[in-house]
Amino acid sequence: MKIETMTIHGGYTTDQLTGSVNTPIYQTATFKQSSLGVHSGYEYARTKNPTRSALERLIRDLEEGDEGFAFGSGMAAITTTLSMFSQGDRILMSDNLYGGTYRVIDKVFKRFGIEYKMIDTTKLQNVEDAFNDEYKAIFIESPTNPLLGISDIVGISNIAKKHNSLLIVDNTFMTPYLQKPLVLGADIVIHSGTKYLGGHSDLIAGLVVTKTRELSERISFLQNAMGAILGPQDSFLLIRGIKTLAMRMDRHLENTKKILDYLLTNPNVSKTYHPSLPDHPNHAIAYAQSTGSVGIISFVLKDTIHIDTFLSSLKIISLAESLGGIESLISHPASMTHASYPPAYRATIGISDQLIRLSVGCENSLDLIDDLDLAFVKAGSNDGDL
Numbered sequence: 001m002k003i004e005t006m007t008i009h010g011g012y013t014t015d016q017l018t019g020s021v022n023t024p025i026y027q028t029a030t031f032k033q034s035s036l037g038v039h040s041g042y043e044y045a046r047t048k049n050p051t052r053s054a055l056e057r058l059i060r061d062l063e064e065g066d067e068g069f070a071f072g073s074g075m076a077a078i079t080t081t082l083s084m085f086s087q088g089d090r091i092l093m094s095d096n097l098y099g100g101t102y103r104v105i106d107k108v109f110k111r112f113g114i115e116y117k118m119i120d121t122t123k124l125q126n127v128e129d130a131f132n133d134e135y136k137a138i139f140i141e142s143p144t145n146p147l148l149g150i151s152d153i154v155g156i157s158n159i160a161k162k163h164n165s166l167l168i169v170d171n172t173f174m175t176p177y178l179q180k181p182l183v184l185g186a187d188i189v190i191h192s193g194t195k196y197l198g199g200h201s202d203l204i205a206g207l208v209v210t211k212t213r214e215l216s217e218r219i220s221f222l223q224n225a226m227g228a229i230l231g232p233q234d235s236f237l238l239i240r241g242i243k244t245l246a247m248r249m250d251r252h253l254e255n256t257k258k259i260l261d262y263l264l265t266n267p268n269v270s271k272t273y274h275p276s277l278p279d280h281p282n283h284a285i286a287y288a289q290s291t292g293s294v295g296i297i298s299f300v301l302k303d304t305i306h307i308d309t310f311l312s313s314l315k316i317i318s319l320a321e322s323l324g325g326i327e328s329l330i331s332h333p334a335s336m337t338h339a340s341y342p343p344a345y346r347a348t349i350g351i352s353d354q355l356i357r358l359s360v361g362c363e364n365s366l367d368l369i370d371d372l373d374l375a376f377v378k379a380g381s382n383d384g385d386l
C-alpha cells in the first residue's frame with residue numbers, strides 16, 4: 001500500500017458491529033471480562049484502548065516499525081523512551097535538540113544519574129570521534145530545530161551499531177511521509193503528534209515506534225507502568241489529522257518554496273536556512289534520506305529590522321510556539337523554543353536574537369508573502385518596493 005492510501009486507511013479495520021467507517025471513540029476506563037481471566041484483549045484502558053490501538057497500528061505501519069505507542073504529549077513520549085536508561089548510563093545527543101528534550105535530560109534525567117554529552121551530529125566525523133562503548137544511545141533530530149541542520153541517519157546508525165548502541169530519532173519535523181528513520185537504520189522513532197501529524201494545532205500528543213520486538217516490549221512495559229498515555233478523544237483527533245497528512249505536506253512544501261524565493265531576494269534578510277538551498281552543508285544527504293524537504297524556514301533579520309515590531313505586525317501569520325499546523329506560525333527561538341538553553345550556549349549553536357523561525361502553513365502563499373512584506377515595512381525596511 002502506498003503511503004497516501006495508508007494515511008487514510010491504515011490501522012483500522014471497519015467496526016464489525018456497526019460498519020462505522022471511522023474509528024469509534026471508546027470512552028471507557030475498563031472492559032467487562034466474561035469470566036476470570038477471559039477478556040476481549042482489552043482489560044483496562046491505561047494498558048490498551050481500542051481507539052488508541054488503531055492510532056498505534058497506523059503510526060507503526062507508516063513508520064514501518066514493529067509496534068507503535070501513543071502518549072499524552074511529545075514530551076511524554078520522550079520521557080517514557082528515556083526511562084529505558086538507568087543510573088550511570090550515558091547518551092549522546094544532537095546539540096540542537098528541541099528545547100524541551102534538552103530540559104528533561106538536563107534537569108530531570110541527570111538527577112537520576114543519566115549522563116549526556118551534546119555534539120554537533122550534522123558532522124559524521126564528530127559522531128565517530130565522540131562515540132565509545134560507554135554510550136547506550138544517541139538521540140538526534142534531523143533536521144534540527146531551528147537551524148535545520150541535517151544529520152546523516154544511515155551513517156550515524158552504522159556508528160551506533162558498531163558500539164552496540166541505540167539510535168533514537170525525533171522525526172517530528174519530517175513525518176513518515178517524508179522520512180522513515182527506522183528504514184534508514186534507527187531503532188526508535190519519536191514524534192510530537194502535536195505538529196504535522198495532528199496538523200491543525202488542536203491537540204497535544206506524542207508517538208513512539210520501535211524497530212524490534214525486544215524494544216517494543218520494553219516501551220510497552222514503560223507505557224503501561226508510567227501511564228503517560230493518549231486518551232481516546234485525542235487518539236481519534238490524531239487519526240483524523242493523519243488522514244490528510246500527504247495533502248498537507250505537499251502544500252506546506254509548495255508554499256515553502258515560494259516563500260524561500262521571496263526571502264532569498266529580500267534585502268532585510270541576512271541569512272536563510274533551509275535544506276533545499278544548494279549552500280546548505282548537508283543538502284545532498286537531506287535529499288538522499290528523505291523524499292522531500294521540510295516546511296520550516298529559519299532566517300536572520302538585519303539589525304535595521306526591529307524584531308518585535310516585525311513579529312507583532314504580522315496579520316495572517318501568528319506569533320506562537322509550535323509548528324506544523326495548516327496555519328502559518330512564526331516564532332523567536334531565542335526567547336521561545338530555545339529559552340531553556342543558557343544564552344551563551346545559544347550563541348555558540350547559532351541561535352541569535354535576530355533569528356526567526358517560520359512554520360509555513362497551507363494558506364495561499366501570495367497572502368503569506370504580502371503579510372511578510374507589510375511587516376518588513378512597519379519594522380524598518382527601507383527597500384521601498386511596496
Ligand SMILES: *Cc1c(COP(=O)(O)O)cnc(C)c1O
Pocket residue numbers: 073074075076098100101141145170172173191192193194195204205206
Ligand atoms: C514540539 C516538539 C516536541 C515536544 O512535543 P509536545 O507534543 O509539545 O510535548 C518534541 N520534539 C520536537 C522536534 C518538537 O517540535
